[in-house]
Structure formats: structure tokens, C-alpha cells
Amino acid sequence: MVHSEGMTMKQKKAISDAVIERLPLYYRDLLLLQDAGIDIISSEKLGERLGITPEQIRKDLTCFGAFGKKGVGYYVSELSQQIVEIIGLQQHWKVCIAGIGHLGWALANYKTFGRLGFRTTGLFDVDHRIIGQNVGGIIVMSATEMEETIRREGVQIGIITTPASVAQQVADQMVAGGVRGIFSFAPIRLAVPPHVYVFREDLSIGLSRISYYLTNRTDGMMNN
Amino acid sequence: MVHSEGMTMKQKKAISDAVIERLPLYYRDLLLLQDAGIDIISSEKLGERLGITPEQIRKDLTCFGAFGKKGVGYYVSELSQQIVEIIGLQQHWKVCIAGIGHLGWALANYKTFGRLGFRTTGLFDVDHRIIGQNVGGIIVMSATEMEETIRREGVQIGIITTPASVAQQVADQMVAGGVRGIFSFAPIRLAVPPHVYVFREDLSIGLSRISYYLTNRTDGMMNN
DNA sequence: TAGATTGTTAATCGATTAACAATC
DNA sequence: TAGATTGTTAATCGATTAACAATC
Numbered sequence: 001m002v003h004s005e006g007m008t009m010k011q012k013k014a015i016s017d018a019v020i021e022r023l024p025l026y027y028r029d030l031l032l033l034q035d036a037g038i039d040i041i042s043s044e045k046l047g048e049r050l051g052i053t054p055e056q057i058r059k060d061l062t063c064f065g066a067f068g069k070k071g072v073g074y075y076v077s078e079l080s081q082q083i084v085e086i087i088g089l090q091q092h093w094k095v096c097i098a099g100i101g102h103l104g105w106a107l108a109n110y111k112t113f114g115r116l117g118f119r120t121t122g123l124f125d126v127d128h129r130i131i132g133q134n135v136g137g138i139i140v141m142s143a144t145e146m147e148e149t150i151r152r153e154g155v156q157i158g159i160i161t162t163p164a165s166v167a168q169q170v171a172d173q174m175v176a177g178g179v180r181g182i183f184s185f186a187p188i189r190l191a192v193p194p195h196v197y198v199f200r201e202d203l204s205i206g207l208s209r210i211s212y213y214l215t216n217r218t219d220g221m222m223n224n
Numbered sequence: 225m226v227h228s229e230g231m232t233m234k235q236k237k238a239i240s241d242a243v244i245e246r247l248p249l250y251y252r253d254l255l256l257l258q259d260a261g262i263d264i265i266s267s268e269k270l271g272e273r274l275g276i277t278p279e280q281i282r283k284d285l286t287c288f289g290a291f292g293k294k295g296v297g298y299y300v301s302e303l304s305q306q307i308v309e310i311i312g313l314q315q316h317w318k319v320c321i322a323g324i325g326h327l328g329w330a331l332a333n334y335k336t337f338g339r340l341g342f343r344t345t346g347l348f349d350v351d352h353r354i355i356g357q358n359v360g361g362i363i364v365m366s367a368t369e370m371e372e373t374i375r376r377e378g379v380q381i382g383i384i385t386t387p388a389s390v391a392q393q394v395a396d397q398m399v400a401g402g403v404r405g406i407f408s409f410a411p412i413r414l415a416v417p418p419h420v421y422v423f424r425e426d427l428s429i430g431l432s433r434i435s436y437y438l439t440n441r442t443d444g445m446m447n448n
Numbered sequence: 449t450a451g452a453t454t455g456t457t458a459a460t461c462g463a464t465t466a467a468c469a470a471t472c
Numbered sequence: 473t474a475g476a477t478t479g480t481t482a483a484t485c486g487a488t489t490a491a492c493a494a495t496c
Contacts, residue, residue, distance in 0.1 A: 015440075016463070017433070024432040028411060042477065051413055054477090055465060062479055070478040071472040087432050088439025095431070102330035109326045112411075112428050116435075157434055181434035187252060187336075189275055197437040199430045204336050206423045207319070208248040208311050209241070210381055210405035211340075213421040215312025216239075240487070266453065278453090279489060286455055294454040295496040 019060045023083055025050055026057065030080035042073035089117050094155040096122035096179075098170045099162030100130050100140050103185060107159060109136040118157070122149045143170070150177030160184040171198075243284045247307055249274055250281065254304035266297035313341045318379040320346035320403075322394045323386030324354050324364050327409060331383060333360040342381070346373045367394070374401030384408040395422075 029049055033041055043054035050057075061067055061079075064086050068074045084090050095118050097104050107113070108123055123138050124146045125131055133140050141149065149155070158174035160167050160182060167186035174182060175196055182198045184190060190198050253273055257265055267278035274281075285291055285303075288310050292298045308314050319342050321328050331337070332347055347362050348370045349355055357364050365373065373379070382398035384391050384406060391410030398406060399420055406422045408414060414422050 018463070020433055020436050021429055023436070024426070024429055044477080049413075053465075055467095056463095058478065059464075059480090066479060068478050069472060070470070071476045073477065086436070086440075088435040089432070091435075091439070093431075093435060093438075102326075102333045106326035106330040107427075110427065113431060116428055116431065118431055156438060157431070181438050183430045183434055189273075197434055197441070199433050201427070201430050202248070203331075203334065203425070204340055205245055205248055206407045206425050207317075207337060207340065207342055207381070208313070209244055209423050210407055210421055211312040211315075211317060212244050212247070212310070214317075214380060214405050215315070216310075217421070242487070268453080277489075279491095280487095282454065283456090283488080290455065292454050293496060294494065295452045297453065 015063050019063055020087075022052065022056075022060055023087055025052075026060075027080055027083045027087070027089075030076050030083070033076045034080060039076055040073045041076055041079075043068070046074075092117045092119050093157050094119050094121040094153060095157040095159055095183075096120070096124065096146065096150060096155045096174075097159040097161060098124045098143065098146060098174070099160060100125040100127075100133075100135060101161060104159075104161035105135055107161060108138065121153045121155050122146065124149075143173075146170075147173045147177040150174060150179060155179060157181040157183065160186055160190075162186060164188045239287050243287055246276065246280075246284055247311055249276075250284075251304055251307045251311070251313075254300050254307070257300045258304060263300055264297045265300055265303075267292070270298075316341045316343050317381050318343050318345040318377060319381040319383055319407075320344070320348065320370065320374060320379045320398075321383040321385060322348045322367065322370060322398070323384060324349040324351075324357075324359060325385060328383075328385035329359055331385060332362065345377045345379050346370065348373075367397075370394075371397045371401040374398060374403060379403060381405040381407065384410055384414075386410060388412045 026046070029046065030041075043057045047054040047057050058068070065082070067079050067082050095113070097108055097120065100108065100123050104123070108120060113120070120136070120138060123135055123140045124143045125140050126143045131140050131142050150158070155177065156179055158171070158179040158181070160170055162170050164186040167184060167188055168190055171182055171184070171190045171192060175192055180196055182190065182192065182196060184198060184200045185203065187202055187204070192198055250270070253270065254265075267281045271278040271281050282292075289306070291303050291306050319337070321332055321344065324332065324347050328347070328349075332344060337344070344360070344362060347359055347364045348367045349364050350367045355364050355366050374382070379401070380403055382395070382403040382405070384394055386394050388410040391408060391412055392414055395406055395408070395414045395416060399416055404420055406414065406416065406420060408422060408424050409427065411426055411428070416422055
């Protein structure tokens with residue numbers, strides 16, 4: 001285990017994915033509070049806003065340290081900064097996108113990614129009608145240039161929005177270029193070396209879940 | 225509790241979301257097996273393909289009935305049909321999309337939705353440059369027509385790809401028109417009546433998770 | 449029949465909730 | 473100080489894993 005400079009972190013045991021996924025929710029709401037000029041927030045109030053129990057929020061945060069003030073609450077700007085550092089957003093990650101179809105196009109223009117500090121450093125496709133086009137201020141390059149570009153620019157994260165049939169091959173090239181994380185929208189399991197972290201997003205799961213609930217839960221009690 | 229015609233289902237206790245989210249994965253792989261001409265699959269083999277333990281798969285399926293044959297495995301076409309009925313995909317849901325920016329545009333052209341039986345029955349926006357355009361074979365209409373169109377066409381599911389600032393208002397109109405499910409990409413909690421089911425997709429969570437892992441897990445052991 | 453694989457019950461593991469002492 | 477709210481420990485709940493009897 002490496003003791004990083006920043007201390008304050010404790011990180012005794014592995015943190016569950018459930019916790020990691022809630023951190024960005026906290027962060028986003030803290031930014032809203034900050035914009036609204038609110039300096040201090042209690043776990044009670046924050047939980048109310050987000051639909052999460054205050055106990056859950058306090059438990060999540062204590063995985064990483066003690067950021068609050070007993071009897072007072074959490075200082076909004078301080079906590080949001082802490083979460084930035086926990087997630088690792090203080091660093092500006094370079095990302096590239098492979099497959100500039102409609103979805104890749106949409107992600108290349110997705111402002112939220114930029115706001116979180118992700119810098120789009122390359123767009124790649126195999127279609128000659130798409131290569132050379134300006135998408136969100138970046139010229140789409142040929143996929144043949146991807147590996148070298150990733151290496152040269154030091155791109156750490158690759159986004160895959162290609163058809164499933166070529167996703168593995170694209171992932172291989174990204175890994176060869178040196179990415180350490182892959183965000184894939186292709187509905188297949190990618191084989192990658194153990195040092196590469198893959199997160200798969202499946203847009204059809206949402207509709208499937210809705211279909212399931214509309215079919216099976218004609219009664220009341222619907223969560224969110 | 226309502227005994228539906230189809231019998232075979234048991235549905236004693238509420239099924240967890242984790243189970244519901246794995247069903248589409250099983251379904252998708254079963255279709256691939258079917259295309260490959262494979263008639264029978266064991267939980268062992270299916271689990272290998274999907275990176276899920278065979279026990280998990282069997283446990284999930286027995287939430288809904290006994291679909292396999294002991295000593296043999298599962299008949300691929302039979303099981304995939306069962307899952308279709310569990311999820312409710314045998315029925316063709318009508319969906320509409322509000323907010324035809326890049327993401328809405330991408331979803332309107334997302335073939336997978338159609339393949340799962342979701343019929344796009346309306347695209348809506350407030351921007352005059354977008355209204356009237358043909359997107360994936362459908363003419364974008366003014367958002368002012370949304371509520372009435374939903375009612376007239378019997379649209380059951382609404383997809384929200386608008387800015388967060390208007391998402392609640394759009395949701396209200398969808399609910400007024402009669403949708404029973406909402407698939408929202410806006411990063412805010414929507415207030416809806418209890419009979420409406422909301423599923424929120426947050427595209428920035430994936431990148432946040434990758435950032436977290438790249439920051440904190442420089443060691444080995446990365447899942448997928 | 450022997451081998452294979454399911455469906456189900458029991459054991460384990462992990463995450464959420466509750467309770468409360470610490471302290472601002 | 474009294475009131476409020478955190479951080480932490482204990483209790484509960486639920487989901488996954490393991491084991492195995494049933495049976496094709």
C-alpha cells in the first residue's frame with residue numbers, strides 16, 4: 001500500500017462499487033449548493049435532496065476520512081474538494097473516442113465530460129465520410145492512427161462506441177497504445193490485461209428494466 | 225396478487241434490481257447462441273461466456289420458474305422466450321424522446337432499441353432548427369405537441385435527453401400525456417406520481433468510476 | 449445405470465440501517 | 473451549557489456462494 005502525500009485518506013479496506021457510484025452524485029449536488037451560495041450542509045439535508053439516507057452518506061464518506069464537523073455538518077466547498085481528490089478528478093484525464101457514429105458524436109459533444117476534467121484528445125473512425133470532419137472542435141482521424149496518437153499524447157482512457165463486432169480489436173489497439181481505462185458501450189465482454197480497468201455501459205438495460213416494471217408491477221410502490 | 229394467464233411464473237417475493245439487470249445479459253447471449261445454431265446450454269457454459277457464476281444464473285432464473293432440464297441444461301430458444309416474457313419484451317412498447325440534441329439524436333438512431341421491440345413514436349424539441357428535421361425516419365415535432373401525441377398514440381415510455389433545467393417540466397408533460405415509465409439522462413431527481421417508474425442513466429458515472437480506479441488502484445486485481 | 453446438471457436449501461459474505469457516544 | 477450532528481460500532485437485512493438432493 002502506498003501512503004500518498006495527501007494524508008487524510010485512510011483506505012483500510014476495498015471500497016465497494018456502490019460507494020464509488022454515489023460519490024459523483026454527492027459531488028454534483030455539492031456544486032449546486034456552492035453555486036447557490038450555501039456553505040454548510042448536514043447529511044440530513046443532503047440526503048433529502050438526493051433521496052439517500054443521511055446514515056448512508058456519512059458511512060460512505062467515512063470510508064475515506066472524517067470530513068465533517070460534529071454538531072455542524074459539512075463545509076460544502078471543502079467536502080466537494082475532498083471528493084474531487086478521492087475520485088481523482090483534480091487530474092485532467094485525456095480520453096479518446098473510437099467510433100464516431102451517432103453515440104460517439106454525442107459523447108464527443110457531451111459538455112459534462114469536459115466539466116469533470118476529461119479532455120477529449122482524439123476521435124477515430126474507419127469511415128472515410130467521417131474522417132476529417134470537425135466534431136465538437138476536433139477533427140476525426142483514421143482509426144489506423146489511434147494507437148500512435150494514444151501513445152504520443154499520453155491518452156489514459158479510451159471510449160468505445162463502435163459496433164460490438166470490432167470492439168475487441170479496438171480495445172486491443174487502445175491497450176497497445178497505453179490506455180489504462182476503457183469505457184465501453186459495446187455489449188460484449190472485453191478481454192484486457194489485468195492493469196486495464198473496463199467499465200461497460202449498456203443503454204438497453206434501462207429500457208429493459210422499465211419494461212420489466214411496467215409488465216410486472218402494476219401495483220403501487222415504485223422506487224426511483 | 226394477480227395470477228396471469230401464462231402460469232409457469234411464480235413471483236413469490238419481490239425480485240431485486242440486480243437480478244432484473246442480469247436478465248437482458250442472459251437474453252442477449254442466448255440470441256447469439258441461437259444464431260450460432262446452439263440448442264442447449266448449461267449454466268456452467270453460459271456463465272463462462274458472461275463472466276457470471278453458474279450458481280448465480282440458476283438462482284436468478286428460479287426466481288421466475290424452473291426452465292431447465294436436470295442433467296441436460298437449458299433449451300436456448302425456450303429460455304430466451306421465457307426471458308422475453310419475464311422482461312415483458314413480447315409486447316411492443318411505444319417510446320418517445322424529448323430533447324433531440326446529440327444524445328437524443330443518437331438514441332433515436334439506436335438500432336438496439338428497435339430490436340428489443342421498442343417503437344419510437346415521437347421525437348420532440350423546442351428548437352426551431354431541429355423541429356421538422358427527419359431523424360432516423362421520424363420528423364421531429366414541437367414539444368408543444370408532445371402531451372397530446374403521447375395521449376393519442378398511447379406512448380407508454382418517455383426518454384428524456386433534455387438539459388437538466390427543463391427535465392422536470394418535460395417529465396410532467398409526459399406524465400400528463402400518460403406515460404408509465406421514464407428513462408432519463410438528466411442528472412436530477414424527477415418528482416413523479418407513484419404509478420410512474422423512473423430509471424435514470426448517468427453517463428458521467430462510468431468515467432468517474434474509471435478515474436477513481438486509475439487513481440486508487442495502481443495495484444493489480446481489476447474486475448470488469 | 450452412471451454422469452451431468454438443475455433447483456433448492458443452508459452458509460457466507462457484504463451492504464445498509466440503526467443506535468449512540470463523541471464533540472463541535 | 474444545551475442542541476445538533478458527526479463518526480463509529482452493532483444489528484439487520486439482502487444478495488451471493490456453496491453444497492447437495494432430485495432427476496433427466
